[in-house]
Amino acid sequence: MIKGKFIDNLPKVYGIYTGGFLVFIILMAIAEQAGMTAKTIGICFVAFTVSIYAIIGYLSRTLQVDAYYVAGRQVPTVFNGMATAADWMSGASFVAMAGGIYFKGYGYMALLVGWTGGYVLVASLLAPYLRKFGCYTVPDFVGTRYGGNAARLSAVLVLTVASFTYVTAQINATGTIASVALDIPFGIAVYVGLASILLCSMLGGMRAVTWTQVAQYIVLIIAYLLPVFWISNKMGAGVFPHLMLADEVARIAELEGQFGFTKNSAADLATVPKGLAGITKAHSAVNATPWAFISLAICMMAGTASLPHVMMRYFTTPSVKAARRSVGWSLFFIFLLYSSAPMLATLSKLSLMDPTLPTGIIGKSIADVQAIDWYQNWNQANLMFVSDFNGNGTLELNEFFMGGKAVVLATPEIAGLPYVISGLVAAGGMAAAMSTADGLVLAIANALSHDLYYKIIDPKAETAKRLIVARVLLVIIGFAGATIAALEIQGILGSVIWAFDFAMSGLFFPLVLGVWWKRANGPGAVAGMLLGLASGTAYLIWVRTGGAGFWGVTQLTFGIVGSLVSLVSMVVVSLMTAEPDAATQKMVDEVRVPSGKTVLGKQH
């Protein structure tokens, strides 16, 4: 396959791919009618999609440095947008976010604002300038702009901490889905997930990851939108749910008023399986203090702009102009899913809550609910639980518990959709988690191989050797991530939020000031990165071990403390030490205009 030709044919290639995937869904639906079991359908969906990604990964294998690190810098704007959207939307967005909104309502929707608003910062403050710089990795920029191995190493450190926290959550998500869909124990499923992640990225690096991520985006967006539209129409809630669910939102508020939020006693709650939650907060009513909402949004936005796996996607566009537009497309593709998550949460909650709907379970007798097929299935999977706390024989709102993942994974079944949709959703969740994990593992491995190994340890290494080191590191990091994921220390959504805080603490200001403040120098940046990361981490540990915290900053928003320390120390240290030399200042000037050569050469 000739490369130039492949790029020109992208719309056709992915058009055929999308058509093929739709045909596959229809075939599965026919097979279901013909009596194929639910389990076989689940296995077919996951196996079919994962093997396609693996084939794409194999076809994109490469032995060239710039193809491996930045996909040869020729990914067209719109396709890079899709790849970024898949890279970005993780297992947390796909599997856990609608669940978070379902349980916590308005307060959790700060994540929607934060995870989209951050792209304005990416587009205006960073992406075009880093593209002009011509770096392979984020530490590559830090190391060259600030000069010296100390800055480069500090950036590698922050990047590794943030990305590694994030990647364990993603491998956890692939493991969860693989274990449900393939019916194998979680401990093994984690490694099955890891193997599929490595299949995509090992041979072709960024080039392979780019083209699989586009394919994964197509699967995940179909898998998310199809059930939302289907359920909405089936319930008669509206043909186009996003525009037509106002009555349903109001109806939930009405039912909440009717049922009330009864607080369960600690003794009762102790009988509920770990990880399950009930509805304790209003769905649409403003239920968080402004600062709780805003501080979470701020952390997610600054974290977005500092996470390396997103930033490095914009290194792959053909030009600075394309990098800017590509951010817009990324956000558009993300918007399609994010604006649907609250709608899914609404439909899911109403179909369970409303006694006038055939699917409603609140107000029914406990024995009836326990006899429902889907209840038994999900109860067995430890994702659903009912208990008659007040002993009146009927199910109350406070007596129904569900796992966060179940909102996305189980809603199609609850709403009475055919099983083929549940299989599709599993494939979508797998695609979301795999694509993000791929981006992250690659970000870490590239930083270690390019910045640590090639730039610091062995600058004379030959291309072949560099790429072998990169691949070996990829496998090692993947295995380390899977091993930690198998321990299940923190939930998916929790670890993801931490990752944003870590990235924000250490990298946000050093990156932004590197472009926007000429006076920023090496010692300042090193101080900013290290003190920011250290103070953020210290604050997290303090709050986790019972510390009271201050300014209403919680363990989910510790990035605020970290980044403030980072900003102050960076400015103070920069001003106390000598200003950057003329060459560095000239370099910053060059970065600020789109035309001309990149600061770093095509191959470096």
Added chain:
Amino acid sequence: MSKQKQHWEKTRNLLWITLAIWFVFSIGIFFFGAEMEASSFRPLGYPLSYYMTCQGSLGIFVILIFWFAGRQEKIDEEFGFSEREDS
């Protein structure tokens, strides 16, 4: 003032405008969550606070980035700093 300085000044002004709009819709309005909820302006029938968090602000961000990109391209063209379309 050199061409480059002028270009950077315009770029910086555009940044401030973009960040101001971004600030209003990502942070500013959420200081008034309760007021938005009580507002009688209900887009598509949703409470305003709910609408802004799940669609309104998100949509504005998408439009803002494309607007920003367009304006920045104009600035680059004005000073002859756009890239040659060689790829």
